[in-house]
Amino acid sequence: MAADRIHIVDCAAGTPRPDWCDRCQTSAALLVELHVLTAEGVSTLGTVRGCSRCDPHLFNRKG
Ligand SMILES: [Zn+2]
16 A cells, blocks of 8 residues: 655765757756655656756856
């Protein structure tokens, strides 16, 4: 039976790694996995991706 509410112990990001960006056709993107440790174990929430060229707001760059 699934718990009504999970007890999150900790949350951590994996090691960022370069990724291919489909928009600008370069490998300027970063991919980071988000892991959550709960009382039931570790699960991966998903991945977050950002491109240093296409998403300059993510990297605090102007332009
Ligand atoms: Zn891009």
